[in-house]
Amino acid sequence: MDEIDVVLPCLNEAAALPLVLAALPPGYRAIVVDNGSTDGSPDVAASLGAKVVHEPRKGYGAAVHTGLEHAATDLVAFMDADASFDGGDLPTLVYAVHNGADMAVGKRIPSQRGVWPWHARAGNAVLAALLRRRGLPVTDIAPIRVAGRTALLDLGVQDRAFGYPLELLLRAAENRWQVVEFDVVYRPRAAGTKSKVSGSVRGTLRAVRDMAGVLR
Secondary structure (H helix, E strand, O other): OOOEEEEEEEOOOOOOHHHHHHOOOOOEEEEEEEOOOOOOHHHHHHHOOOEEEEOOOOOHHHHHHHHHHHOOOOEEEEOOOOOOOOHHHHHHHHHHHHOOOOEEEEEEEEOOOOOOOHHHHHHHHHHHHHHHHOOOOOOOOOOOEEEEHHHHHHHOOOOOOOOHHHHHHHHHHHOOOOEEEEEEEEOOOOOOOOOOOOOOHHHHHHHHHHHHHHHO
């Protein structure tokens, strides 16, 4: 069985990490990239056997890219560390890449009402429509994905904030990557944690601002 490094960008997710790490399938190794947590997240992750990396530069993209640089497996998975996704969905994405896709991504299917606020879903829909116009058949810009480590580094994604996922997909489209999308359950984040993006209109607008910068 191939081992897969799983990059988990982390900012104050101590309450969620036990759930997230316990759900990873055998052979999936967690790399928790701490982005300035003040709740003891790094200690929790380390106590549960995860590799912990510290990224002092604030920003989702900074944490993700640092995790990618520290990964050692041919394929690398990425997932939020707030327990909104199930690590059990990762093997489906890995299988798709093993069988010819350049990248496999998730399409969020909310498990209940209110999980995905209207403002976050609306912003996501607009950006996904722009990607489809550029030839990439996706309906979501979800933060759960699998691709080859070297290929991802070669894309040269520059954004280090919330624009990272969009720039990644744009560069994938420019390079004619085969990107496949799978339904994944999107659950309420773990109690005791707080969303940095979709939890408020302000957070969503900040993410849209970062992503709009990528489109210029």
